[in-house]
Amino acid sequence: MPFTYEYPRAALTVDCVVFGFDEGELKVLLIRRDLAPFKGKWALPGGFVNLDETLEQAALRELREETGVNDVYLEQLYTFGDVHRDPRERIVSVAYYALVALGRHTLQASTDAADAAWFCVSELPSLAFDHHKIVATAIQRLKGKVRYQPIGFELLPERFTLSQLQHLYEAILERPLDKRNFRKKILGMDLLVETDEIEQDVAHRAARLYRFDEAKYRRLVKRGFNFEI
Amino acid sequence: MPFTYEYPRAALTVDCVVFGFDEGELKVLLIRRDLAPFKGKWALPGGFVNLDETLEQAALRELREETGVNDVYLEQLYTFGDVHRDPRERIVSVAYYALVALGRHTLQASTDAADAAWFCVSELPSLAFDHHKIVATAIQRLKGKVRYQPIGFELLPERFTLSQLQHLYEAILERPLDKRNFRKKILGMDLLVETDEIEQDVAHRAARLYRFDEAKYRRLVKRGFNFEI
DNA sequence: CCAAAAGTGTTTCACGTACACCCATGC
DNA sequence: GCATGGGTGTACGTGAAACACTTTTGG
Numbered sequence: 001m002p003f004t005y006e007y008p009r010a011a012l013t014v015d016c017v018v019f020g021f022d023e024g025e026l027k028v029l030l031i032r033r034d035l036a037p038f039k040g041k042w043a044l045p046g047g048f049v050n051l052d053e054t055l056e057q058a059a060l061r062e063l064r065e066e067t068g069v070n071d072v073y074l075e076q077l078y079t080f081g082d083v084h085r086d087p088r089e090r091i092v093s094v095a096y097y098a099l100v101a102l103g104r105h106t107l108q109a110s111t112d113a114a115d116a117a118w119f120c121v122s123e124l125p126s127l128a129f130d131h132h133k134i135v136a137t138a139i140q141r142l143k144g145k146v147r148y149q150p151i152g153f154e155l156l157p158e159r160f161t162l163s164q165l166q167h168l169y170e171a172i173l174e175r176p177l178d179k180r181n182f183r184k185k186i187l188g189m190d191l192l193v194e195t196d197e198i199e200q201d202v203a204h205r206a207a208r209l210y211r212f213d214e215a216k217y218r219r220l221v222k223r224g225f226n227f228e229i
Numbered sequence: 230m231p232f233t234y235e236y237p238r239a240a241l242t243v244d245c246v247v248f249g250f251d252e253g254e255l256k257v258l259l260i261r262r263d264l265a266p267f268k269g270k271w272a273l274p275g276g277f278v279n280l281d282e283t284l285e286q287a288a289l290r291e292l293r294e295e296t297g298v299n300d301v302y303l304e305q306l307y308t309f310g311d312v313h314r315d316p317r318e319r320i321v322s323v324a325y326y327a328l329v330a331l332g333r334h335t336l337q338a339s340t341d342a343a344d345a346a347w348f349c350v351s352e353l354p355s356l357a358f359d360h361h362k363i364v365a366t367a368i369q370r371l372k373g374k375v376r377y378q379p380i381g382f383e384l385l386p387e388r389f390t391l392s393q394l395q396h397l398y399e400a401i402l403e404r405p406l407d408k409r410n411f412r413k414k415i416l417g418m419d420l421l422v423e424t425d426e427i428e429q430d431v432a433h434r435a436a437r438l439y440r441f442d443e444a445k446y447r448r449l450v451k452r453g454f455n456f457e458i
Numbered sequence: 459c460c461a462a463a464a465g466t467g468t469t470t471c472a473c474g475t476a477c478a479c480c481c482a483t484g485c
Numbered sequence: 486g487c488a489t490g491g492g493t494g495t496a497c498g499t500g501a502a503a504c505a506c507t508t509t510t511g512g
Binding site: 407409410414431432433434435 | 473474475476477481482483484485
């Protein structure tokens with residue numbers, strides 16, 4: 001049962017910054033801790049890494065166990081290793097960030113005992129450990145990456161309007177974009193395919209729905225294409 | 230002496246990809262292992278993380294101990310956690326990459342017992358563990374980052390010619406650059422200051438030496454300036 | 459008919475790119 | 486005087502940015 005080593009070892013965890021997009025706002029999924037330390041505080045989903053799983057597998061497992069989130073875009077973010085980031089003992093945490101499409105992907109924001117909730121990135125509560133720093137790093141990374149990789153689509157349902165896409169970019173980049181220039185650019189890349197559906201149940205003219213052609217994107221990348229907003 | 234835990238723990242190491250630039254070629258510093266496993270093979274400098282030091286401190290310490298490198302640009306790269314990346318037991322490694330100016334910085338490529346040597350990135354020997362993957366990740370990162378952050382200067386002496394700088398970019402980006410356009414762009418940013426010195430001991434017209442004005446760069450960044458090559 | 463968002467082109471300007479010759483120096 | 490790299494300017498085309506009105510639909 002106990003495990004003994006010649007030298008002391010840090011504990012190893014993974015933490016996940018799960019991004020969602022809803023009502024024109026970028027959101028982060030947090031869970032309320034039901035154990036000390038920081039009992040009752042909001043924190044990132046995460047936990048200890050098992051020895052028979054990779055770091056990414058650990059992140060996916062924790063996401064599933066703690067939030068019910070299953071099919072997501074996941075990418076390693078940064079490893080946080082300050083000596084006193086956990087008050088109990090030395091814990092090094094490999095942080096990941098995930099993008100989920102609220103709407104599709106049927107996620108239950110609560111599965112285990114503890115409750116989970118979405119927060120606007122601009123109105124985060126006080127967080128446990130150094131999780132504020134982790135979230136800030138994730139936002140910065142997302143902001144940088146979204147401009148030269150087509151990862152924004154991971155935050156939208158499979159079919160979406162051009163306005164939804166524009167509002168998503170505006171939320172992530174934190175600046176307004178010109179409608180005509182945005183459409184010209186994104187349609188000019190020839191990566192969106194027009195579906196024959198339109199928005200439903202809106203109190204104004206319904207917009208056309210598009211989907212991202214990932215297969216085509218991959219083909220273009222092989223020929224040196226660079227996505228860029 | 231022995232340390233006991235309730236659950237098994239992975240060991241935690243840091244590994245460093247140290248880049249240098251010499252004779253128009255991008256180089257990586259490797260050390261020859263004098264212990265099993267992979268005894269006699271070339272590997273990245275690195276080692277176990279102590280519990281009273283941060284990850285970055287561990288990386289700097291290992292660099293000092295194993296290569297004599299002291300004053301460097303250091304940045305976390307990625308954390309490698311495949312289950313069997315070390316044949317002995319589960320070891321998770323936080324990789325860093327460093328940029329050093331060969332020429333200045335008085336580095337002795339060998340300090341400890343094991344010998345160390347510089348290798349062109351295009352002619353690397355077979356490496357221990359998954360270190361090839363780590364080097365590949367580092368090259369990719371450097372290639373991406375050098376275009377929008379002025380980190381190239383870390384690989385040059387304090388005073389350098391515009392041709393040296395151009396050759397550095399050509400080596401990292403793996404493509405030729407136009408001399409006039411390169412000079413126009415880099416001088417147009419107004420971040421290089423012309424010194425009153427010129428190259429010495431060259432068998433042709435001596436080039437002017439410049440230095441990078443880091444203080445000015447920082448000031449410009451605060452006003453929204455973006456470096457870009 | 460009013461509110462709300464969808465959809466659509468043109469002009470301007472900055473910047474990226476392509477390109478060739480003379481100059482200074484050491485041998 | 487010759488070999489070697491240093492240093493310099495212009496013309497062209499592409500793409501970013503600014504900008505306003507008409508259309509469709511539901512209430």
